[in-house]
Amino acid sequence: MSLPRIFLTRVLPLPVMERLNIEFDLQFDEADIPLSRAKMMEGVKNADGMISMLSDSIDREVLEAASQLKIVANYAVGYNNMDLSAAKEKQVLITNTPGVLTETTADLTWALLMAVARRIPEANQWVKSGKWAGWSPTELMGADIYGKTLGLLGMGRIGQAVARRAAGFGMQIFYYCRHRLSEKSEEALGVSYLSFSELLEGSDFLSLHLPLNEDSLHLIDQKALQRMKPGAFLINTSRGAIIDEKALCHALEEKEIAGAGLDVFEAEPGISPQLLQMENVVTLPHIGSASFETRVKMGFMVIDNLLSCFKGQMPSNVVE
Ligand code: GLV
Ligand code: GLV
DSSP states (O other), rough: OOOEEEESSSSOOOHHHHHHHHEEEEEEOOSSSSSOOHHHHHHHHSEEEEEEEETSSSHHHHHHHOOSSEEESSSOOOOOTBBHHHHTTTTTTEEEEEETEEEEEEHHHHHHHHHHHHHHHHHHHHTTTTTOOOOOSSSSSOOOOTTSSEEEOOOSSSHEEEEEEEEGOOOEEEEEEESSOOHHHHHHHHHEOOOOOHHHHHSSSSEEEOOSSSTTTTTBOOOHHSSSOOTTTTEEEEEGGBOOHHHHHHHHTTTSEEEESSSSSBBTTTTOHHHHHHHTEOOOSSSOOOOOHHHHHHHHHHHHHHHHHHHTSSOBOOOO
């Protein structure tokens, strides 16, 4: 029996590539650059399955270009890049990689929070550029983290993992999400529920942990930003478009908030030029899940989803 033909849009970590090459008839481009639309349409045409990145837009046109596609396994937990209703119509399964990247993304969230609060990139640049003339009582003063309030918008796996880390900083932790946790879970995590506007108003650090969809698009808009404390920091490791980036630039310019730590952007890899110029904004290139271990686990999860599908079983991580 011939192996299922899998179209992969980017090169994955070596242990994943090795397994993919054993299990499947793998088609991919060694150049490993974001795939052009034309190459995507060409690649999907005769594929039985596809492995997509969060940067690949799997829309109706792509799905309709495929003649025998059974599954698109997204190499990400987020799946806002997928047209789920077109996939359903075409009877193409869509899977994601939940769970395996939770702790890694929570770690990065903390790295970003601490980097912006304590001005780490700026301080590093200061030393490396030879500006450091010795200890100073007033240079590079940042904001404290311990004892402050942490507001979590969204309380899924990643939000909860961020909350667990906050306990070590003696922070008061508040959250808002659509489905409130049980009292028992709130107690175990040491978190208290607030309304959306109370959360905006009460947080020294506001961190976003929700999926991007119609409800969360531009949830952090001009009005929301104006409710935040002038000393507050906004942290985003979820999806860029949850924040209205233009409104954020304005809020930062007007000093309505103190700073932002951003791993994701509305039109990535495009970034509003103002954000690149502000020292109180730390920008990362969407590296939330980027540890070697986690990227391998994500790849193995993708493989398991594909294998289940081609064995005629329901993959574990189908989204709809
Ligand atoms: C990363 O952003 C992911 O959704 O996996
Ligand atoms: C993502 O996996 C989340 O539920 O936060």
